Amino acid sequence: QTWRVALEEIEGSVQHRYAERFAELVEERTDDVEFVIYSYGELSPSFDEIYTQLQDGAVQFGFGSGFFGGVVPENDVFSLSFVLTDDEWTNTQILNDEAFLWSDPLQSAFRDRDVQILSLVPEGWQVWAGNVEIRSVEDFEGVRIRVMDNRLLRQTYSAYGADPTSVSYADIYGALETGSIDANIQPVFAHQEMSFYEVQDYMIFGRHKPFVAAWLANRDFWDNLSEEHRQVIREVNEELVEYIHEVQVELNDRRMDQILEARPDVEIIDIDEETREAFREASMPVRDTYVEMTGERGGQILDLLLETVEAHRD
Numbered sequence: 001q002t003w004r005v006a007l008e009e010i011e012g013s014v015q016h017r018y019a020e021r022f023a024e025l026v027e028e029r030t031d032d033v034e035f036v037i038y039s040y041g042e043l044s045p046s047f048d049e050i051y052t053q054l055q056d057g058a059v060q061f062g063f064g065s066g067f068f069g070g071v072v073p074e075n076d077v078f079s080l081s082f083v084l085t086d087d088e089w090t091n092t093q094i095l096n097d098e099a100f101l102w103s104d105p106l107q108s109a110f111r112d113r114d115v116q117i118l119s120l121v122p123e124g125w126q127v128w129a130g131n132v133e134i135r136s137v138e139d140f141e142g143v144r145i146r147v148m149d150n151r152l153l154r155q156t157y158s159a160y161g162a163d164p165t166s167v168s169y170a171d172i173y174g175a176l177e178t179g180s181i182d183a184n185i186q187p188v189f190a191h192q193e194m195s196f197y198e199v200q201d202y203m204i205f206g207r208h209k210p211f212v213a214a215w216l217a218n219r220d221f222w223d224n225l226s227e228e229h230r231q232v233i234r235e236v237n238e239e240l241v242e243y244i245h246e247v248q249v250e251l252n253d254r255r256m257d258q259i260l261e262a263r264p265d266v267e268i269i270d271i272d273e274e275t276r277e278a279f280r281e282a283s284m285p286v287r288d289t290y291v292e293m294t295g296e297r298g299g300q301i302l303d304l305l306l307e308t309v310e311a312h313r314d
């Protein structure tokens with residue numbers, strides 16, 4: 001049987017590295033499965049279409065990140081800022097802690113929309129970048145910043161006084177080049193591989209949140225798998241938690257070097273702790289919006305995530 005995987009990112013990305021290793025290990029441990037991986041752009045430039053194919057079962061596996069709130073509103077919990085810790089490996093473990101990942105509210109939120117959530121992949125810190133110098137919350141005033149299409153992200157940046165707008169992933173480069181947007185937000189590797197660094201003069205590290213993608217399967221496909229196949233997949237997903245953390249750290253470091261080599265004039269700004277606190281405070285009301293949007297189940301997911309964060313701090 002052929003299992004198809006749909007990515008939101010291009011070849012060489014964190015999602016691609018994950019899917020490649022996943023396919024390799026599953027193929028090794030089964031004797032009747034082969035994979036076809038579709039990188040971003042190969043199936044459709046529209047995330048909506050890619051997600052529909054996953055929901056319909058035309059593809060068996062895929063990733064859902066910032067745009068996926070349009071399918072599963074509860075997924076927007078991963079769009080909130082300052083919920084996780086300041087340590088990337090701790091965050092990866094929190095998100096993949098059984099008590100959170102396999103909890104009923106999180107699982108049912110995805111299953112109700114025809115997808116099965118299998119793991120959570122942090123792809124590196126989200127980094128603000130653009131043609132404006134941002135050193136404080138106030139500096140966001142009036143900045144036309146591109147965000148992924150979701151209400152919580154728009155609200156977060158409105159709370160900072162910015163003017164958020166949603167542009168498709170494929171159109172960001174042009175929008176930066178023509179000046180129709182001033183800034184956008186990506187993990188370092190994406191600023192590099194999508195060439196955004198060519199048209200951005202500042203990169204601002206606020207460590208406000210990691211970029212998080214949910215690794216998903218079609219629900220009916222998952223339910224109809226043999227016990228043996230399901231076991232192999234779960235086992236491989238568990239092994240990949242540490243693997244992908246190491247890959248993303250190394251990839252983001254390497255891509256940062258490449259950016260600086262190509263554009264030594266890019267200015268790097270590190271947001272200090274006091275200023276991060278101001279960003280944290282300004283972002284807090286967005287948690288209420290999340291609960292208002294997602295109701296009781298969404299509230300339970302956020303509470304459980306916050307509890308899991310606390311458990312990992314001890």
Ligand code: 6CS
Pocket residue numbers: 008009065066067148168169185186187190211
């Ligand atoms: O900003 C975006 O739209 C895209 N960025 C990344 C790093 N992955 C997929 C996502 O949709």
